Amino acid sequence: MRAIIHAGTRGIHGLQYTQQANRYPGKGEVKVRLKAAGLNHRDLFLMNSPVDLEASFIPGSDGAGIVEAVGEGVTNVKIGAEVIINPCLGWENMNQVPVVPEILGGPTDGTLAEFVIIPQENAIEKPSYLSWEEAGVLSLSAMTAYRALFTKGNLQPGEHVLIPGIGGGVATYAAMMAAAIGAKVSVTSRREEKLEMARKMPINQAVDSRSDWKESMGSGSVDLILDSIGPATFQKYFDVIKPNGRIVMFGSSSGDDITIPTRAIFFPQITITGTSMASGQEYKDMVDFMEKHSIHPMVDSTYFLKDTALAYERMEKGEQLGNISILIREE
Structure with missing residues (x-):
């Protein structure tokens, strides 16, 4: 699969547009074919202060796409479902705050790729009123x-x-x-x-x-x-x-x-x-709130996956108003 990885050099210069091996979902996991992803300042923080410069990872916490495959024991997500991704892993109850919440996109491989594998509970039905670009930038900030x-x-x-x-x-x-x-x-x-x-x-x-x-x-x-x-x-x-x-x-x-x-x-x-991020419970409440009030994410600009470094340069300069979107497949 095509993917952006970060390795070898701190900052945006460590980004590489590469081919990565395909992976398959394990027990309780789903594989999502991504249509769009979004950038966050957290990505820049990770790229500028990696623990191990030789350890590569796929950045990106936000994304939306179509479920391509499901692993053993997956019961609440169907192949072909259109989903948005809750990037906060393993935090369901809003009052039981983990010491350090695990987030998609470093060190766990993230959404700046053609596919991502996530726990089934992190795949949430995409609101139909949102475009792929809007759904792709929604999650972490919202x-x-x-x-x-x-x-x-x-x-x-x-x-x-x-x-x-x-x-x-x-x-x-x-x-x-x-x-x-x-x-x-x-x-x-x-x-x-x-x-x-x-x-x-x-x-x-x-x-x-x-x-x-x-x-x-x-x-x-x-x-x-x-x-x-x-x-x-x-x-x-x-x-x-x-x-x-x-x-x-x-x-x-x-x-x-x-x-x-x-x-x-x-x-x-x-x-x-x-505060930081939110629980799975609050994530679902947030999606319902957005849909109830017909709130559309503010998409600042859109780039293709191969141009992700340019998108991060815009973010690093603080030029955006709203979220920067990455289209995974070039039309």
């Missing part, structure tokens, strides 16, 4: 956004949610999901082109990250903040968050170390919590 907003953030209709750093997949899904339940949505970015594109979304306001947030959003106006940035914006959250507000952290694009202003936490009784 499930992370769903858990952050609703399981951990407990967002309610009418509340005000702030999502700094609009542009990546999680942020765009979160903005659309929050708007769908009737929440007030504010987003920020340093890039004017991203702010202009964000203003075309069903949100309330898009603000320059470097501006005075108290002036644009109002002091003490925000109920929930989804933080994927960390130290670069963390101190500004206390200018706009309400007493009893919540901060849900799911990333740290500007670094790991933050200074916590303790009095700004305990006097107004702010809750800070972390």
Whole structure:
């Protein structure tokens, strides 16, 4: 099968477009012939810090396709079924969080290939309203956004949610999901082109990250903040968050170390919590939510499999708004 592998060199330069041996599903597994896949920042992280440069792997956590074969004991997935892939392996109950969730696409071979083999419970029926490109980019970002907003953030209709750093997949899904339940949505970015594109979304306001947030959003106006940035914006959250507000952290694009202003936490009784990905239970809830509200993933751009390195270059430069799609078969 044709596949993208990463080996030998850190970063995007370690990507190779190759022919790999075919594999067959084992007990409880299904083999999916992929139609489309999606890129995530996690892929770049793995490519830039591999444990063993000689150990090759197929990147990619998101994907959608058609079930080609099933292994022994598979009962709930049929050959020919159109499926999307839940990339989080072995986590079913949302309250039983694994120490380190296993994710498709490193070290387990991922979706940037013609075929992928996954446990049967990770193959979920593809919503018919989604195109292959949309279904192919859905999973990792959308499930992370769903858990952050609703399981951990407990967002309610009418509340005000702030999502700094609009542009990546999680942020765009979160903005659309929050708007769908009737929440007030504010987003920020340093890039004017991203702010202009964000203003075309069903949100309330898009603000320059470097501006005075108290002036644009109002002091003490925000109920929930989804933080994927960390130290670069963390101190500004206390200018706009309400007493009893919540901060849900799911990333740290500007670094790991933050200074916590303790009095700004305990006097107004702010809750800070972390999250990452989601359980199988929440994944199914997320898919149902997307279908109920007819939310379409925002596809930034589409590349063929052989051009995957170019797609990652776009992501590495931070140029995308939404998700980058990879078409597996060239038409």
